[in-house]
Amino acid sequence: MDIRSQTAMVFHLDKCIGCHTCSIACKNIWTDRKGAEYMWWNNVETKPGTGYPSHWENQQIYKGGWVKHGQRLKLRVAGNPTGMIKLFHNPDMPVMDDYYEPWTYDYDHLFEAPQGSDQPTARTISLVTGEPIDVKGGPNWDDDLSGTPDYARNDINLNNISAEDQESMFQLERMTMHYLPRMCNHCLNPSCVAACPSGAVYKRGEDGVVLISQEKCRGWRLCVTACPYKKSYYNWTSGKSEKCLLCYPRLETGQAPACMHSCVGRIRYLGVLLYDADKIKEYANCPEDELIDRQLDIYLNPFSEEVIREAQKNGIADSTIDAAQKSPVYKFVKEWKIALPLHAEFRTLPSLFYVPPMLPVMGTMTNGVYESTTGNLWGKIEDSRLPVQYLANLFSAGNADKIRNVLKKLMTVRYHRRKVTVDDIDDRMIRDSFAETGLTADIADAIYRLTSLAKYDERFVIAPAHREEAIEMIESTDDRKGNTGFGEKMGTRRVF
């Protein structure tokens, strides 16, 4: 056993209102720089939709992630003679149009325009060329299903859904959507780390944060291609790649990452998971239908005596083990099994889990009344507007039963709380739902509490970073305070 600790995350999609506050918080702190304008380390997508960059999930286009290659796991982009050639000419790289051309507005013109008969306007100016441009797209151009024929209809997750079902999904009165906030998954088996020819991308030992050393990065951009989530971005000014750093300077001082801290819907949870690094190779390489279960197996019970002993042997601090025991992520992912990784089939073992959204129930017009009640216990799940298969394509590598299980659990919590608060639900129905999902009243209450009432300290259980505390004792860190920023410690300059 090689136990390590991973700072993992859960996003509760039922609570996401798609306000983009997380993206803005991140942008303000990290990517409000020249060359980084187009980077959205955190972004919120509307699903169905093609996301950002467009069609990022389609690895036939972008060649990200891992593929099973006989007994071995192989990077889709590299690791063979063609991969070597791709160092110098990589045709799978996303281009600017796959993202968007970042722009600002010519605000000065509003004040400085000469007097005329028209009201002055602030034209859009490209942040790349400085020339006026006509904006043709943006990072959330398909927000709230806008431009459906171009975006939502082309969602690759609809591929194995019958044309009939697709047609019914996009009828106006049946249309539905949910939001998918995305950021770096800080994977256990990161393909960006594996692909980097300079050895610049690394996974931090103490908390598993995946980082790109700005000193070592030589701008090969293979991480951009290799990351199946397209969460590594190339900074065209510094000539280096950058990615989400899970706000590690904030983590080290006990604060939640900016996106999580600012989340209006409080959908985000952060906590420690202990995992067995020896198992990564085997589990990331397992058959596709086992991927989700295997990944859950890799996380270890932080209350087990043996795990604690092994963790201590591996140099994991007691405070980290303590944090792992209190981890809300452990509860969601492992205890209650209601959070699932996004696109497990990329085989990177992501550390970001999603509680899939309950879907709006399909209603029918009966006698002029919009009727959405169903007689049977799980009718609301089966009759939902978005096929369960669609969610399965996102969160369970296509296994719809897994999604149904999670949705049933979420529904059970609602039945139970309805019973507690309103008490208009049949006892048998509650019993049946508990029996089928394996929940109990206590667990349902715990899920309810962590979902809706949890305070800051319950949502974010951050393991103390002793190394940084030690540095603070011997060095004055005051002169660094207030100097947050992204860049290089040593500094480089462009030579051409």
Next chain:
Amino acid sequence: MKMDSKKIILTGLLMAGIFCQNVHSQDGEVLFKPCTACHSVGGGRMVGPDLKGVTRRRSYDWLVSFIQSSGKVIKSGDPVAAALLAEYKNVVMPDNALTADQVNLLLTYINGGKAMAGAADPKKVALQRKLDSLLLANSLQDITTGQDLFTGRKRFANGGISCISCHNVTYHGIGTGGLLAKDLTKAFSRLGGFAGIRGIIMMPPFPSMTVTYQRSPILDEENVFLQLFLKSADSQNATEPSANKSKFLRSGLVSGLLLVLSIFLVWNRRKRKSVNHAILKRQERYSM
């Protein structure tokens, strides 16, 4: 620490003593020792001419300036120097940091005839005999030893760096050597046989080689092995025309071409346009 005047004087005296000793030891015999690599006095020509009677052949001033820096004299367009250079296969005598007095001592020594062959001690004679017999035997084993010394498979006893670092020799079983210094494939015939190679290795006329082996001189025996090896390389390439000369260039061109072709293979499967191409094009059409 404060250094008092007594200490300074003492140090000064000591240093002066050391210098004096050095000057005294610079007698002709010591000074002539390095010259024996290429020159003999009455022993026939080696890399350089036999110096017997040299003071009669050339003027004193010419000798002083030529010994101090032969290169300068050659450059000045001196006809005698030019003729010597041509005669001795363009091997320039290295500069010697000697004062006029020291050259005087040297010339006196050469004149005095003490440097005649045969005056050497029996130990040296025995060594020379052994080396000569090695050269005569020209055994395969010794050639291989020379090859190993050249390539660095076997280290020089004094730790000098192996020849292949800077020199190339086209030879079976040896990869391409360094290109920093001259190609030694034809060195044997170019430098006029064993003596030429021996002289250059003992007393390199090239500044960078001089510095390289200053602290780690190559032993006489190793020198012989190298001579045998270079002779072997020379004869090997005399019978086989060196077709390998353009090999590197040709293989480079071919593999470069292959690389370019393979790029085209990848290029063929490239992501031809942005995934948003259709959307953007349509917008352009409507905005006209």
